Amino acid sequence: MTFKTQLIFTALLALGLQANAQYTDEINSNRPGQSQSAFAVGKSVFQVETGVNGVYEKHNILNNTAKGVTTDLALRYGAFDESLEFMADMQYRFDLYEDAIYSYNRNDFSKFVLGAKYLAYDPDKNYNPKPDLKSWWANRRFKWRTLIPAVAVYGGVHVMSKGxxxxxxxxxxxxxxxxxxxxxxxxxxxNNIIFDKVGTTYPSTNWITTFTHGLSKRASGFLEFQAIKSDYYADAIARVGGTYLIHEDLQVDASISGNFKDTPSVLYGGVGLSWRFDADYKDILIGGKGDREDELKAEQEKQKKEQEKHKKDRKAAREARKKELEQPMGPAEP
Structure with a gap:
């Protein structure tokens, strides 16, 4: 097992041991993974997602390498409807390519896609679960309806020039x-099922699956796997990373990606941030109540109780200390 493979598996294991949650009242960013969420950013909301990655690629059979940097930029805007989002997804790459004969610098867009996403189905819309007042177990048990996913569709156009x-x-x-x-x-x-470069000599089919969870109130982690298949290139790439929420409209992230073969071997690592501008957003009441609303309310109540208990404990400790200091000192020993 190579060092790169060991590094990826170690990171996957470390993140897989912890869990928490994320909620839609905070920024909804696709970074730092490559998958897209089903939900749009919201009507009149503008969002910027950007990052920088170090790149190292080596092909053991062709004996070539590419070392460089990529800069990513995604612009997202919700318009006309809460479920509709328009986006521009770009990547610019600088690298040094070397083989047995040549060595030269390359720089150009490696991705430039304009597209739109629409949330076609939300299982929580118009869903109003009623708690079972007689059974704690009935309220906590696994709900089979959670197997029903939210479904969105995306369509885009590659507008890259030749390079x-x-x-x-x-x-x-x-x-x-x-x-x-x-x-x-x-x-x-x-899960993203992608049909890419349709209309070219080498169209590809991709599957990306991503698990996301929290490590604390502000930090979260993700595990991701991507399978790529075309007549020219096929690969399997694993990604692991984390995000930190500075405030509800600003998030920073870091990630590492790598594959499991050497034709070519691929290793990426980078950092980024996501920023949301929602000053023009107006709350829209959508019928239904999903399970996550009750979970959020319960978590907020739990945190409130913990804060009140902490305050009472500190107050009691101060009063005990005050009484101890007010006690008269005994006579000094001869």
Whole structure:
């Protein structure tokens, strides 16, 4: 097992041992993974997601390497409807390519896609669960309806010009995606089924599956696997990373990605941030109440009780200390 493989498996194991939750009242970012969530950012909400990654690629058979940096930028805007989002997804790459004969620098867009996403089905919409007042177990047991995912569809167009990261015969092509998102209590599971570069010589089919959970009130982690298949290239890539919520509209992240073969071997690592502008957003009442609303309320009440208990304990400790200091001192020993 290579060092890169050991590193990825160790990180996957470490993150897999912890769990918490995320809620939609905080920024809804797709970073730092490559999958997209089923939910839009919200009507009149503008969001920027950007990052920088170090890149190392090596092909053991062709004996070439590429070392460089990529910069990512995604612009997301919700318009017309709460379920509709428009986006521009871009990546610019700088690298040094070397093989047995040549060595030269390359720089150009490696991705430039304009698209839109629509939430077609939300299982929590118009759903009003009633708690069982007689059974604690009935309220806590696994609910089979959580197996029903939120479903979104995405359509986009690749508008890249010809460059070092495209095939000479490439032209404007299309990208389609079906997005499935489950909420299992404190876990979020997202699946993307992607049909990419449709209309080119080498279209590809991708599957990305992502598990997201929290490590604390502000920090969260994710595990992700991506399978890529085309007539030119096939691969399996694992990603692991985390985010930290500075406040409800600003998030920073870090991640590492790698594959499990050497034709080529791929290793990426980077950092980024996501920022949301929602000053023009107006709350819209949507019928129904999902399980996550009750969970959020219960968590908020729990935190409130813990804070009150902490205050009482501190007050009691101060009063005990005050009484101890007020006690008269005994006579000094001869």
């Amino acid at each position: 070092p990261f495209t095939f000479p015969e490439d032209k404007t092509s299309f990208k389609g995606m079906v997005i499935l998102q489950h909420h299992f209590g404190r876990w979020v599971w997202v």
